[in-house]
Amino acid sequence: MKALVLAGGSGTRLRPITHTSAKQLVPVANKPVLFYGLESIAAAGIREVGIVVGHSAEEIQSAVGAGDAFGLDTTYIRQEAPLGLAHAVLVSRDFLQDEDFVMYLGDNFIVGGITGLVDEFRRARPDAGILLTRVADPSAFGVAELGTTGRVCRLEEKPEQPRSDLALVGVYLFSPAVHRAVRAIKPSQRGELEITHALQWLIDEGYEVRSTVIDGYWKDTGNVSDMLEVNRTVLESLEPAVRGSVDTASQIIGRVRIEEGARVTGSRIVGPAIVGAGTVITHSYVGPYTSIAAGCRLLDSEIEYSIVLSGSAIQGVRRVEASLIGRNVDVTPAPAVPAAHRLVLGDHSKVQISA
Missing domain, CATH: 2.160.10.10 (Hexapeptide repeat proteins)
Known part of the structure; x- marks a missing residue:
């Protein structure tokens, strides 16, 4: 099994930090978020890792290098624009070939790693495996709807009216069947090839897509409050x-x-x-x-x-x-200045100034 790590996003929700630094390299507990994911992949016994990079390619490559520090063999795959998770799979076809792989979003953080999930996928060999967790605001995520038997029956990307509170966690497991799916789907309204659409295609075509609802800690470190929360969680141990x-x-x-x-x-x-x-x-x-x-x-x-x-x-x-x-x-502190109010007031104004 190989791994595909996505590290090409621009990190708009973490600006201005990400104007000068890749969002995947912003540290929690003084270690880049990306490194936690790479360590989890190595711990699961995976050695060959493709890292999908974009405008911050040089910074990512400088930080990770050949992967020796993690016990990994890394290959860098250029994605010219952030055109969706399924597009990342599409441009990584030569690296992935016809092997099973885990796709890991480089700015996600999962306590406990992915070893158990990878082992179960290897044992059961479904066509795809997804991780789900219950969230307060599912409209901000890809959302899964489960049928009466507990199987995934429907997936939507950031729906205005979510059918459930089960959000997709940023770790996916795939067999080579996903390559047919990413070639079959069309760009969404936001111009991206959505991985939820590829998964839905697999479901509609009769492929087996298994889900695991996780109770452990997961965060998409896409904004400052989530970064601070992950930092808190890591420092606890x-x-x-x-x-x-x-x-x-x-x-x-x-x-x-x-x-x-x-x-x-x-x-x-x-x-x-x-x-x-x-x-x-x-x-x-x-x-x-x-x-x-x-x-x-x-x-x-x-x-x-x-x-x-x-x-x-x-x-x-x-x-x-x-x-x-x-x-x-x-x-530093702001320089001391005389306390004063500067006013430009129109006729008949009423102003209240705190003493």
């Missing part, structure tokens, strides 16, 4: 370690990891939290569920439930929370 230096005036409470070369002076860090290599924290407070990457500086500041990317500095600021701060950012 953080192994504490102090590899950097912490002075006697500092307090380290709970599960905290301080990487090599980091320095903590006169500060309080309450875990779960992680501090990257070479980061300097001085007279500051770092609260729970915070990931601070390598080479950052915190001085006289407070931060909690946030992600800070490498090379950034936060100085003299109280208080930062529920934030995603990009690379090489400077966060």
Whole structure:
């Protein structure tokens, strides 16, 4: 079995971070989201991985390389434009050949990995396997409707009136039959070849599409709130370690990891939290569920439930929370200015100004 990892999306919901960085490489607990997926694939015993890339191809390839760090053999497949998940399968035909494969969306996060799912697919050998989970707003996802026997009978992509609350999770398992499906379907109204349409084609043509409803944790890390939630979840199982230096005036409470070369002076860090290599924290407070990457500086500041990317500095600021701060950012207090109101008012106006 091979794997096809999709890493070509533009990440519009994570802008401005994704103006300068691939969304799949935004870190949670100081590790890119994409890496968690690659580790899950390797743990499932898969070695050959095709990574579908777009405009951020160079950045993805620089981060992953040949895949040696994950025990994988990677092939990069160019998708000139994000024309849908089924289109990604279409352009990957030469790599996939006639083997079964798992398709993994590179910005998705699943606690517990995919080993059990891959093993079951290998054992049962259906034509396709999908993962489903119950969500509060199914209209934002591909949605599955199950029949009375529990089999998938209908799939829709982002329906205005969903027929169920079962959303497709970003992991799919396919036999070579899917290649017929992606060639048979037409682009949707949004101009994409939808994987839900390909799956529906398989169902309509009598192929076996199995579903598994998962109760475990899954997130599509497509926006800031989801990124912070995944970061929180990963930090819950953080192994504490102090590899950097912490002075006697500092307090380290709970599960905290301080990487090599980091320095903590006169500060309080309450875990779960992680501090990257070479980061300097001085007279500051770092609260729970915070990931601070390598080479950052915190001085006289407070931060909690946030992600800070490498090379950034936060100085003299109280208080930062529920934030995603990009690379090489400077966060400082606004300059003091005289308190004043500047008004341009029309005739007969009424204005109330707080004292």
